[in-house]
Amino acid sequence: MTKLVKSIREVIELCGLKDGMTVSFHHHLRNGDHVLNLVMAEIAELGLKDIFVNASSLFDVHTPLGEHIKNHVVTGIGADYISAGLGRAISRGIMEKPVEFRTHGGRPADMARGSSPVDVAFVAAPTADPMGNCTGKIGKSACGSLGYAFADAMYAKKVVVITDNLVPYPLEGFSISEDFVDYVVQVDAIGDPKGIVSGTTRITRDPVGLVMAETAARVIDASGLLTDGFSFQTGAGGATLAAAKFLKEIMLKKGVKGSFGLGGITAYLVDMLRAGCFERLLDVQCFDLDAVESLRTDPRHQEISAMHYASPVAKSAAVNSLDVVLLGATEIDCDFNVNVHTDSQGSIMGGSGGHSDTAAGAKLSMIIAPMFRARLPIITDRVTCISTPGKDVDVLVTQGGIAVNPRRADLRDRLLDAGLNVVDIRELKEKTERITGTPRALPRGDRVVAKVISRDGDVLDEIYSIPEMK
Amino acid sequence: MTKLVKSIREVIELCGLKDGMTVSFHHHLRNGDHVLNLVMAEIAELGLKDIFVNASSLFDVHTPLGEHIKNHVVTGIGADYISAGLGRAISRGIMEKPVEFRTHGGRPADMARGSSPVDVAFVAAPTADPMGNCTGKIGKSACGSLGYAFADAMYAKKVVVITDNLVPYPLEGFSISEDFVDYVVQVDAIGDPKGIVSGTTRITRDPVGLVMAETAARVIDASGLLTDGFSFQTGAGGATLAAAKFLKEIMLKKGVKGSFGLGGITAYLVDMLRAGCFERLLDVQCFDLDAVESLRTDPRHQEISAMHYASPVAKSAAVNSLDVVLLGATEIDCDFNVNVHTDSQGSIMGGSGGHSDTAAGAKLSMIIAPMFRARLPIITDRVTCISTPGKDVDVLVTQGGIAVNPRRADLRDRLLDAGLNVVDIRELKEKTERITGTPRALPRGDRVVAKVISRDGDVLDEIYSIPEMK
Numbered sequence: 001m002t003k004l005v006k007s008i009r010e011v012i013e014l015c016g017l018k019d020g021m022t023v024s025f026h027h028h029l030r031n032g033d034h035v036l037n038l039v040m041a042e043i044a045e046l047g048l049k050d051i052f053v054n055a056s057s058l059f060d061v062h063t064p065l066g067e068h069i070k071n072h073v074v075t076g077i078g079a080d081y082i083s084a085g086l087g088r089a090i091s092r093g094i095m096e097k098p099v100e101f102r103t104h105g106g107r108p109a110d111m112a113r114g115s116s117p118v119d120v121a122f123v124a125a126p127t128a129d130p131m132g133n134c135t136g137k138i139g140k141s142a143c144g145s146l147g148y149a150f151a152d153a154m155y156a157k158k159v160v161v162i163t164d165n166l167v168p169y170p171l172e173g174f175s176i177s178e179d180f181v182d183y184v185v186q187v188d189a190i191g192d193p194k195g196i197v198s199g200t201t202r203i204t205r206d207p208v209g210l211v212m213a214e215t216a217a218r219v220i221d222a223s224g225l226l227t228d229g230f231s232f233q234t235g236a237g238g239a240t241l242a243a244a245k246f247l248k249e250i251m252l253k254k255g256v257k258g259s260f261g262l263g264g265i266t267a268y269l270v271d272m273l274r275a276g277c278f279e280r281l282l283d284v285q286c287f288d289l290d291a292v293e294s295l296r297t298d299p300r301h302q303e304i305s306a307m308h309y310a311s312p313v314a315k316s317a318a319v320n321s322l323d324v325v326l327l328g329a330t331e332i333d334c335d336f337n338v339n340v341h342t343d344s345q346g347s348i349m350g351g352s353g354g355h356s357d358t359a360a361g362a363k364l365s366m367i368i369a370p371m372f373r374a375r376l377p378i379i380t381d382r383v384t385c386i387s388t389p390g391k392d393v394d395v396l397v398t399q400g401g402i403a404v405n406p407r408r409a410d411l412r413d414r415l416l417d418a419g420l421n422v423v424d425i426r427e428l429k430e431k432t433e434r435i436t437g438t439p440r441a442l443p444r445g446d447r448v449v450a451k452v453i454s455r456d457g458d459v460l461d462e463i464y465s466i467p468e469m470k
Numbered sequence: 471m472t473k474l475v476k477s478i479r480e481v482i483e484l485c486g487l488k489d490g491m492t493v494s495f496h497h498h499l500r501n502g503d504h505v506l507n508l509v510m511a512e513i514a515e516l517g518l519k520d521i522f523v524n525a526s527s528l529f530d531v532h533t534p535l536g537e538h539i540k541n542h543v544v545t546g547i548g549a550d551y552i553s554a555g556l557g558r559a560i561s562r563g564i565m566e567k568p569v570e571f572r573t574h575g576g577r578p579a580d581m582a583r584g585s586s587p588v589d590v591a592f593v594a595a596p597t598a599d600p601m602g603n604c605t606g607k608i609g610k611s612a613c614g615s616l617g618y619a620f621a622d623a624m625y626a627k628k629v630v631v632i633t634d635n636l637v638p639y640p641l642e643g644f645s646i647s648e649d650f651v652d653y654v655v656q657v658d659a660i661g662d663p664k665g666i667v668s669g670t671t672r673i674t675r676d677p678v679g680l681v682m683a684e685t686a687a688r689v690i691d692a693s694g695l696l697t698d699g700f701s702f703q704t705g706a707g708g709a710t711l712a713a714a715k716f717l718k719e720i721m722l723k724k725g726v727k728g729s730f731g732l733g734g735i736t737a738y739l740v741d742m743l744r745a746g747c748f749e750r751l752l753d754v755q756c757f758d759l760d761a762v763e764s765l766r767t768d769p770r771h772q773e774i775s776a777m778h779y780a781s782p783v784a785k786s787a788a789v790n791s792l793d794v795v796l797l798g799a800t801e802i803d804c805d806f807n808v809n810v811h812t813d814s815q816g817s818i819m820g821g822s823g824g825h826s827d828t829a830a831g832a833k834l835s836m837i838i839a840p841m842f843r844a845r846l847p848i849i850t851d852r853v854t855c856i857s858t859p860g861k862d863v864d865v866l867v868t869q870g871g872i873a874v875n876p877r878r879a880d881l882r883d884r885l886l887d888a889g890l891n892v893v894d895i896r897e898l899k900e901k902t903e904r905i906t907g908t909p910r911a912l913p914r915g916d917r918v919v920a921k922v923i924s925r926d927g928d929v930l931d932e933i934y935s936i937p938e939m940k
Contacts, residue, residue, distance in 0.1 A: 001786065302644075321639055
């Protein structure tokens with residue numbers, strides 16, 4: 001018995017993929033991923049139509065999907081994040097059916113609920129054995145954690161492992177085990193190592209970003225949460241990473257022994273682990289090679305599945321034990337609703353990822369954002385798109401002041417006691433508009449191009465097309 | 471949010487356990503397990519009736535179940551193995567409903583199929599954190615692998631972790647993760663370390679056993695399978711362990727680099743790993759402290775779930791990649807059907823465990839058994855109970871000759887070429903009966919006390935009560 005299949009084309013046929021079915025992909029190879037494009041090219045060659053692509057995230061490397069959409073090979077897309085290139089095409093209306101945006105926790109939850117069934121999952125595996133035991137920790141395309149792929153392996157009817165490093169059975173230290181895998185295909189390269197590490201995981205050097213980062217660290221310090229057992233997640237944006245750096249300094253100075261760092265893991269969290277700020281890292285996705293190396297070699301740094309990370313239907317997820325999360329925003333409104341899906345023109349250039357999940361789970365969810373970008377204010381009356389509802393957001397840190405959700409009077413008092421510059425979010429909005437002027441209302445197109453599905457499975461918001469350029 | 475509950479009684483109430491429901495247990499603490507008795511005592515105290523107990527195995531330590539059966543607290547039992555103490559009571563007819571025997575692979579398969587639903591699973595965890603991440607590798611009651619408990623955690627409606635070593639969140643190196651766990655209860659002791667290590671895992675010193683063991687090793691050597699990449703499982707019986715010792719000598723002498731050792735892992739397999747006979751050990755259950763220590767410290771020694779080990783509904787299981795398994799028998803008939811459920815009086819004293827699973831999966835499944843025990847011949851016309859069907863058994867090794875299943879003429883030829891003493895199984899039976907005399911037909915009672923359910927989910931055989939002593 002072997003599961004080895006000679007080609008991607010052959011495995012698609014063996015899986016019985018037919019018009020109208022759903023295929024799934026995970027995004028640990030990020031902008032270096034070859035697998036989605038290889039598979040979709042074969043699906044197109046085979047003449048299949050009306051395929052739904054359920055990807056944990058889509059990057060600019062996946063722009064060839066645009067062609068498959070035009071040719072009606074792909075007529076449905078589900079993703080937790082879509083980067084600007086493909087996002088712009090979607091916002092201009094290339095899809096007939098709205099894209100389904102989910103969160104990193106909502107995606108496996110909807111698979112578990114049965115509301116998002118997958119016919120064939122393709123797992124890009126940096127190392128695998130011929131029976132499908134696989135890992136991301138080793139191999140020339142090593143990406144570290146395969147966290148998001150566990151749900152695909154568990155819930156898809158057919159599971160195909162695609163690898164460029166086939167090793168003898170049984171693989172040591174497997175992440176996904178053979179009992180979930182139907183077929184294994186060996187290819188020359190599952191990805192381009194240069195693209196697997198994201199360019200976004202560098203610390204900011206922008207003075208405004210550094211001011212916000214330092215303020216964010218002071219907010220955490222003042223929150224009452226920075227005691228032994230502290231747990232923390234930060235996004236991979238420059239200012240949030242800088243905040244981690246300032247936080248580390250405070251923790252070391254105060255001798256705070258934290259419990260765990262969570263999430264997409266970067267070199268900065270690895271550094272905090274090694275410095276003794278944390279006892280553990282729980283890793284659903286590695287953002288850089290330091291994180292990959294740490295996951296491979298340090299037993300305190302542990303891979304977790306997307307369900308373990310953030311699923312709202314799990315018996316519990318790590319986000320439920322999280323003290324503080326630092327998150328970004330493209331817009332935030334006076335009700336603290338946050339948009340991370342669209343840019344200032346209303347064009348898709350992101351998605352929730354774990355934004356909503358961690359905001360819902362953490363004791364303190366903090367948005368770090370400048371008052372304005374390119375002279376456009378961040379604070380609006382109503383965000384273009386609700387990515388994360390305001391009820392789950394505690395505080396906004398800008399260079400011009402800290403706005404606390406009225407729901408969190410306790411937190412506001414603590415920050416005031418610490419001498420921090422707490423301002424009302426409406427005042428902050430007005431202060432910003434005195435600099436930038438009041439922006440014109442964003443014109444929007446007449447079609448819904450995407451639905452934002454909350455982690456609970458309901459439609460949270462809709463994203464409209466952007467109007468034709470005149 | 472915490473999952474910590476003060477007592478077993480409270481957790482039973484929180485889980486909503488009601489009359490007629492099913493509870494499940496795993497057996498990694500073997501004859502040292504306290505958890506099943508603690509839980510069942512509370513269930514009895516609470517006045518619940520008509521409970522079905524689904525345990526991966528039951529040992530003599532679980533004899534208090536007899537009282538619960540008499541009191542109608544327990545009216546159904548499912549297990550993969552039941553040792554002689556409780557087995558005798560069942561064979562005498564204390565249960566109204568027949569016991570359901572499954573295999574270690576069939577048990578999780580029936581949970582996955584939905585034909586064996588569990589309401590509340592109790593996981594005995596040597597170490598756990600307050601959210602339910604748990605492991606068997608560390609703690610005063612360390613048992614190593616928790617392999618059989620994974621299915622319970624995945625498929626039960628409610629999952630309770632019971633531990634005597636609660637550590638801060640998040641536990642490093644968890645086996646079962648919090649996303650499957652509803653509640654955690656801390657108790658003084660989940661088991662008695664002395665009973666966790668089985669007394670059966672000692673090598674035989676019996677001269678007949680040693681002859682059979684050496685012959686078994688020679689059969690493997692002659693089988694054509696003993697080449698680089700060789701994989702192997704052996705039971706924990708004295709003669710099969712001795713065979714492993716002889717096999718090791720042959721492998722080292724010939725320089726054979728094996729692939730993996732599988733199964734319930736003993737010190738003997740750990741020794742073979744360290745000696746270079748194998749690259750890996752895949753461990754669903756540790757039989758002794760050397761195995762526990764190796765699993766904890768040697769990354770080549772890896773825990774696997776029962777599904778990964780042996781489930782027939784898994785996409786594949788490790789047993790499918792197995793070259794040779796050595797197994798025992800209380801009876802074998804001329805069609806090579808094997809009984810490991812009942813003793814010479816027809817009384818329950820065992821069960822398939824992984825017997826049927828490995829026999830079905832391995833390229834060579836070998837039974838090692840003496841021609842007779844206590845003057846009762848092993849080879850019969852028809853076994854009292856079919857535990858493993860003859861189609862899955864390749865060869866029988868006794869001290870009086872080697873019988874090859876006629877289905878395996880290729881193997882017979884190889885053994886003859888190697889100068890081994892191959893005999894027809896009927897001749898072996900006659901030869902035995904010339905020594906022992908022809909035994910009287912076993913009188914059997916008139917009630918079915920157990921059903922043997924094959925790994926495919928069908929009823930393979932039935933076990934009858936033993937008649938009243940006159």
